[in-house]
Amino acid sequence: MNLQDQLREHGIQPTPQRLAVAAYVMHAREHPTADGVLERVRKQCPTVSRATVYNTLNLLVRKGLIRTQVLKEGTVVFDPHVESHHHFIDTDTGSIYDIPWHALTVSGHATLRGFDVQEYQVILRGKRRAARPRRR
Amino acid sequence: MNLQDQLREHGIQPTPQRLAVAAYVMHAREHPTADGVLERVRKQCPTVSRATVYNTLNLLVRKGLIRTQVLKEGTVVFDPHVESHHHFIDTDTGSIYDIPWHALTVSGHATLRGFDVQEYQVILRGKRRAARPRRR
DNA sequence: GTCTTGGTTTAGACATAGTCTATTCACCGT
C-alpha cells in the first residue's frame, strides 16, 4: 500500500507537506527530533513551515502511525516503530538504537506492590562496539 | 556528618545559596526540575538567582552528589539517589517513583552483539494504585 | 583600616524546543 492511502486509512488528508513529513519520519531509523525532521523535509519541500512539521508530527502520533520517546535531554524524538521495544543510547555520539523486544527479558514488574504497570522498556547506555567484520 | 562538611569533602565551598540548594535537592523524593528547585529554595532564600541554582545543581552533578535523569519531556530532573535504580512514571500525574534495583531483573543485556552496555534501567509507566489500607 | 584578589552571585541577554494565533492559501461544491 502506498503512503497516500495509508494516511487516508488513518483519517489524514494527504497533502504534499504531510506526505513529505510522513515519507521521511515513517522510515527514519535515527529517532529524529522535530527540528531534525524539519531540516530534512525542507530539502524536498523548501517552503514547509516549522508549524506544519510540528502539526503533522503531532497528528501522526495522535493517529498511532508513529510515537514519541523521551530519550534525549531537552527534546522528544519520534519513532516509527510503534510496538514495544527497548533502546540503547551511545554515550559518545548520542545515537539511539532499537533493541528488539525479545532480546531482553524483565522479571519482577508484575509483582510491584502499588504500581499498575501498563508498559515498560529498558534504556541501556554505553558505547557502540565496532561490528566484527564478517568473514566472506 | 553535616551538609557543610559533605560539600567541603567534595571540593565545594559551602555558601548560603549552595547550602540551601543542596539541603533541598539532596533529600528530595520527587525528582524535581531545576525550576522546581529554584521555586522551593526561594522560600528559604528569596534573593537567590536562577543562574546560581543552575550553577549549583550542575556542580553537584559534576561532583557526584546527585545525578540527572531523562524522564520528563522537555526537561531533565534531579535525583539524589545516585546508585542504579529503576523508575515508575504515573501517566496521570507525571509523578516519578523510585523502584529499587533488586525489585527487577533484566536478562539478555550482556549478550547484545555490537553494544557495550555500561548501565541500564527499566522505565515503567502506568497508574499508581491506591495502597491498600493497612489493618492496625 | 585600606587594597587587592579570586571565587560567587546576580541580572539579563541569548539559544533552542514547542505551542498558539491570525492571516493566507488551496480545494472544493454550488
Added chain:
DNA sequence: ACGGTGAATAGACTATGTCTAAACCAAGAC
C-alpha cells in the same frame, strides 16, 4: 465567479537552559 472548509504559513509567545559581564564578598597583604 462565489463561499466555505480545512491546511499552511509567519511570527508572537512561553519554557528550559546557557552564557556573559558586572557587582559582591571574604581573606590575606600591606
